Amino acid sequence: MRTRNRENEIRPFRPVLPGEILKDELEARGWTQGDFADITGKPLQAVNEIISGKKAITPETAVLFSDALGTSAEFWLNLESAYRLDLVRQKTNVASAVSRKARIYSLAPLKELIKRGWIKATDEIDELEKEVLKFLQLPDLEHPPAVAARFRTSNAGLINSPSLIAWVRKVEIEAQKISCPPFDRSKLRKALPGLRVLSAMKNGPRLAIQNLCELGVRVVIIPHLPQTRVDGAAFWLDSGSPVIALSLRLDRIDNFWFTLMHEIGHILEGPSSRKGYLDSNIEKEPEAEEEKKVNDFARDQLIPEKALRDFVGSNKPYFSRPRVLAFAGGLGIHPAVVVGRLQYENEIPYTHFRNILEKTSAALNRDNQ
Numbered sequence: 001m002r003t004r005n006r007e008n009e010i011r012p013f014r015p016v017l018p019g020e021i022l023k024d025e026l027e028a029r030g031w032t033q034g035d036f037a038d039i040t041g042k043p044l045q046a047v048n049e050i051i052s053g054k055k056a057i058t059p060e061t062a063v064l065f066s067d068a069l070g071t072s073a074e075f076w077l078n079l080e081s082a083y084r085l086d087l088v089r090q091k092t093n094v095a096s097a098v099s100r101k102a103r104i105y106s107l108a109p110l111k112e113l114i115k116r117g118w119i120k121a122t123d124e125i126d127e128l129e130k131e132v133l134k135f136l137q138l139p140d141l142e143h144p145p146a147v148a149a150r151f152r153t154s155n156a157g158l159i160n161s162p163s164l165i166a167w168v169r170k171v172e173i174e175a176q177k178i179s180c181p182p183f184d185r186s187k188l189r190k191a192l193p194g195l196r197v198l199s200a201m202k203n204g205p206r207l208a209i210q211n212l213c214e215l216g217v218r219v220v221i222i223p224h225l226p227q228t229r230v231d232g233a234a235f236w237l238d239s240g241s242p243v244i245a246l247s248l249r250l251d252r253i254d255n256f257w258f259t260l261m262h263e264i265g266h267i268l269e270g271p272s273s274r275k276g277y278l279d280s281n282i283e284k285e286p287e288a289e290e291e292k293k294v295n296d297f298a299r300d301q302l303i304p305e306k307a308l309r310d311f312v313g314s315n316k317p318y319f320s321r322p323r324v325l326a327f328a329g330g331l332g333i334h335p336a337v338v339v340g341r342l343q344y345e346n347e348i349p350y351t352h353f354r355n356i357l358e359k360t361s362a363a364l365n366r367d368n369q
Contacts, residue, residue, distance in 0.1 A: 016086075018079040019051035025069055040064040056080055101125055103141045104132050108166045112225055118170055136169055145169070163225040164278065168233060171245040175218045175237060182240040183216030189268060191215055192301055199257045199302070199334040205363050208260060217242050217267060219260075221364075224249045228280070232259040234266035235276030242267045248360050254340025256360040257333075258282070261298035269294065302337050312347055319348055324356070334358075 026036055033051065037044040042064065049055035057065070062076040104110065104125075110132070114121045119131040129141065136145045145165045195211060198204040209219040218237075224230050224247035233245040244263040246256065259282055266277045279291070299305070311327050319342060328335035339353045 016079075016083060017051075017053045018057055018076060018083055019053050021079060022065070023051050036068065039068050056084070097125060100129070100141070104129055107136060107138075107141070107145060107162055108132055109163045109225060112163070113166060118166070135173075136165070161228065163228045164230060167222060167225050167228060167230060167247070168235075168245070168278070171220045171222050171233065171243065172235075172237070174220045174222065175241075175243040175245075178213065178218045178220070180213040180218055180241070181216050183242050185268060188212075188215050188217065188264070192264070195264075196257075196261075196301055197332040199253070199337055200328070200332055202363065204334065205253075205256055205360055212244070212264075216240065217244060217264075219244045219246065221246045221248060223247060230278060230280050231255070231282035232263045232279045233277060234263040251359045251361050252336065252340065253334055253358045253360050253363060254336040255282075256363075257302060257337055258298050258340065261301045262294055264301075265294035265297040269297075299341065302333060303331060303341055307331065308341065312342075316347065319352070321353065321356075324353065 022036075026033065031039075033047050034044055036042075037047045040047075042061065046055060046061075050057060050061070057076050057080040059073070059077060062073040062080075065071070065076045066073040108119075110119070110128070113119045113132075113135065119135050120127075122128050122131065132138075133140065138145060145162075191211065195208055198207045198211070201207060212219050218241065220243060222245060229249065230247050231249050232247065234242065235245075236242050244260065244267065246259055246263075248256065259279070262279060262282060263277075285292075285295075315323055324338050324342075325335050328338045331338075335353075336357045339348070339356050342348045343350050343352070
């Protein structure tokens, strides 16, 4: 009869059923499961269930096995204990991986980032974690994401949406690639009238972006992510490098110019610090006093309040296309800016003069042709 010292054998990485060891022992002795049931007095079904792993070895059973096979009862109990622990460890590893993946997904909208090519697609959790940490510039999963500034929305709430954080982070990445001279606040103020008249030009958005860079302001256009209603943002990479971000969520030329002027207002009024502003639903009247002030600044830069009131007073309730075009021409601005302002102030329905409301994306693409 072949004998082995099973108690000193090294357990493999895969959890081993005690029943597998029992089956080997029975085969080595030429015993059937029925023979072993007769020897130990255990029901045949119980022996079969122990071998298949459906039934655990109890202390009483361990004593019977030790007497029948010449091993210690501790040997069988240790096998059972090791097997159960290995099963728990396997489940723990799976649970750990699930928890880890959940943490990664909580940091960023992974599918959208992969779709846009902001991070690489991978099925390996280690690689996925590296991609997300690299994108967000985090040392590990336990550190909360941090962007270039503590942004504020119109209701003064701090950013806590992974999609918004990812959008701002992408803006920051792209802004760091742009080379502009140091920012000069006084030069930007003096340049405002010239920026406004660029709106009337076919390549106005592109020229505005170029001119702002010459004034030390980086302008980055990144489409908004799903489930965000961000229109724009303003922040500082450092004390001499302001950044304006635009999403073109509302792809209208009037919204482009209003949002751009709105963010310029933040740059001019805000300190040269790591403070920033995130503007959502910019087409709606904000509650925060600071946002109202910047909204007024943007409107007055595009259309002075007195000029608008005089125009409305002379034409209401019939705003003809020729008069809208003439009014815009007199101010040297795109007529869509006039239409957008009239719509916003409920002077005309949003259905009027829609053919004047050119898409910003079309104007930007035209520059590349």
